[in-house]
Amino acid sequence: MKIGENIRAFREAQGKSAEMLATTLNIGIEEYLNIENEVTDITVKQLKTISNVLSVSIIDLIDAEERFGQIKNYFYNHSGNSSTNIHTQGIDQEEIRKGYKELYAEELNRIPKLEKLLRENNIAFNF
Known part of the structure; x- marks a missing residue:
């Protein structure tokens, strides 16, 4: 799958509209659909925004591999195993x-x- 297809799949799985994402990105619906259809390249800033709105990692948007509907925990160790932040993604x-x-x-x-x-x-x- 390509990035645009992954974005569409995650968006549709969550029942979110293309119009809502276009508004969030501050672009027109046609420009947004061009991103999903791989007509227009996506910027890193747009990719970050979309990943936040869809509650998935940028890696998932780039390389989805049937990950829809899953709950994932990412653990980040910031100070020698003394604390852990859990980021739940995918829902x-x-x-x-x-x-x-x-x-x-x-x-x-x-x-x-x-x-x-x-x-x-x-x-x-x-x-």
């Missing part, structure tokens, strides 16, 4: 945020229920 970041918000809300609702159960059963607890 919509808004969906991840929504999922975390839902989990957090559920946990907040669970705490009072657990405290009530502890009190009802005379179990001491400290926070």
